[in-house]
Amino acid sequence: MPDPEILISASGLTKRFGSFTAVDGVDFQLRRGEAFGFLGPNGAGKSSTMRMIGCVSPPSGGSLSIFGLDPVTEGPAIRARLGAVPQEDTLDVELTVRENLLIYGRYFGLPRDVIADRTARLLDFVQLTERAGDQVEPLSGGMKRRLTIARSLINEPEVLLLDEPTTGLDPQARHVVWDRLFRLKQQGVTLILTTHYMDEAEQLCDRLVVMDGGKIAAEGSPRELIETHSTPEVLELRFRLDEHEQAAQKVADVPAERIEVLADRILLYVADGDLALGALRGLGLEPLTSLVRRSTLEDVFLRLTGRRLEDG
Numbered sequence: 001m002p003d004p005e006i007l008i009s010a011s012g013l014t015k016r017f018g019s020f021t022a023v024d025g026v027d028f029q030l031r032r033g034e035a036f037g038f039l040g041p042n043g044a045g046k047s048s049t050m051r052m053i054g055c056v057s058p059p060s061g062g063s064l065s066i067f068g069l070d071p072v073t074e075g076p077a078i079r080a081r082l083g084a085v086p087q088e089d090t091l092d093v094e095l096t097v098r099e100n101l102l103i104y105g106r107y108f109g110l111p112r113d114v115i116a117d118r119t120a121r122l123l124d125f126v127q128l129t130e131r132a133g134d135q136v137e138p139l140s141g142g143m144k145r146r147l148t149i150a151r152s153l154i155n156e157p158e159v160l161l162l163d164e165p166t167t168g169l170d171p172q173a174r175h176v177v178w179d180r181l182f183r184l185k186q187q188g189v190t191l192i193l194t195t196h197y198m199d200e201a202e203q204l205c206d207r208l209v210v211m212d213g214g215k216i217a218a219e220g221s222p223r224e225l226i227e228t229h230s231t232p233e234v235l236e237l238r239f240r241l242d243e244h245e246q247a248a249q250k251v252a253d254v255p256a257e258r259i260e261v262l263a264d265r266i267l268l269y270v271a272d273g274d275l276a277l278g279a280l281r282g283l284g285l286e287p288l289t290s291l292v293r294r295s296t297l298e299d300v301f302l303r304l305t306g307r308r309l310e311d312g
Contacts, residue, residue: 005032007159007190008053012062015048022048024214025062030159035181035191037208039201039297041305045214046194047087050163053192055079067158080108083157087164089144091151093137097128100136101151108155115154122150126180142173149180153189160184162193166200178203198297210304217304222297229303230295231257233273237266237280237287247285254279260302269299 008030015023023045030036038046051057052064055075064071066078091100098119105115123129126146136144145165152160165181166174174197181204185191195201201208202222209219218225235256239247248261251268254276260267270276273292280287 006030007032007067008192009065010062013049013052013059013064014061015045015052015057016060021214023052026209026211026214026216028209028216028219030190030192032158033185033188033190034206035185035193035204037192037201037205038194038211039196039198039205039208039301040194040211041196044211046211047163049211050161050192050194054082054084054161080155081158083152083155083160085145085148085152085160085162085165087167089148091136091144091147094135096133096135097139097147098123098132100147101154104151105154110155118154118156122153125153125183126150127176140173142169142176145169145173145177146180149177153184157189159190159192162191164194164196166195166197174200198301202297210301212305218300225297225300226295230299231269232271232295234293234295234299235268235270235273235276235280236289236291236293237268238264238289239266239287247287250283250285251280253283258303267299269295 006029010026010028012025012027013023014021014025026045026049028036038049040046048057052059052071053066055066055071055078058072067081069078071078092103095103101119101122102115105118120129123132126149128143128147128150131139131143136147139147149165162181166177169177178200181191185204191204193204205222207219207221208225210217210225218229220228237247237251248266251259251266254268256268256270256276258269260269268276277290277292
């Protein structure tokens, strides 16, 4: 008997485009009520995985079950229970904010009075009630993103798919979107999101997988991933540019689990940052600046993929 709490289950899931393998035999399960994330650089296979879950791209191999249904043969039944926020906003810019929701609700065959009621509630939820009669075109990027999220909720989906939900938004707009998504989670909506923002994954996801080159490099909660793949603290050092290379050689004598030499700074992955800084000064090294901080998902990503995320 399948577990009713597992909404999506993938085993050996694969997506090929000709000779290119975008998703290479991944396994994952999504449980009811959780926020699950796919974290990784561009080209890691995140969006291809989301398109298979959204029943708009058939798998090339492996198995995928959504609500206990087969996305290849029962796509329409699955899509009726999903909400989707695509990477690019696909709003009708010539219509008003309210009309975008009213028309979208008709796609699901909902009665007009139900659509009108939900539209009013959703516009209030995404803080766009005062803009209901405005055309979409002049809205800010953050407002358009919130409207897209409201539209995706018109059919009261069990699972909401969010592909890079805050890409291109300024920090203030991103935080407003995060707040709305967090509230949705509190209301029991199951979220799946792809992101290449570490802080977004850490803020929103109960559990996530790190994807790289179409494969899953690691899986767990943000805290578990940090504990498994990094150290409790990181010591960040900056030296004068003409001293950077020489300092990097000397820093190698400081006890650390791992040392990362970047173009502008040196990172020491250690259990105790202050202790490591003391050892550094004991070697006669005095950095221009030093910062002791806790490990983050970005440190995990560096560890797993050996490169900066934005280089992907």
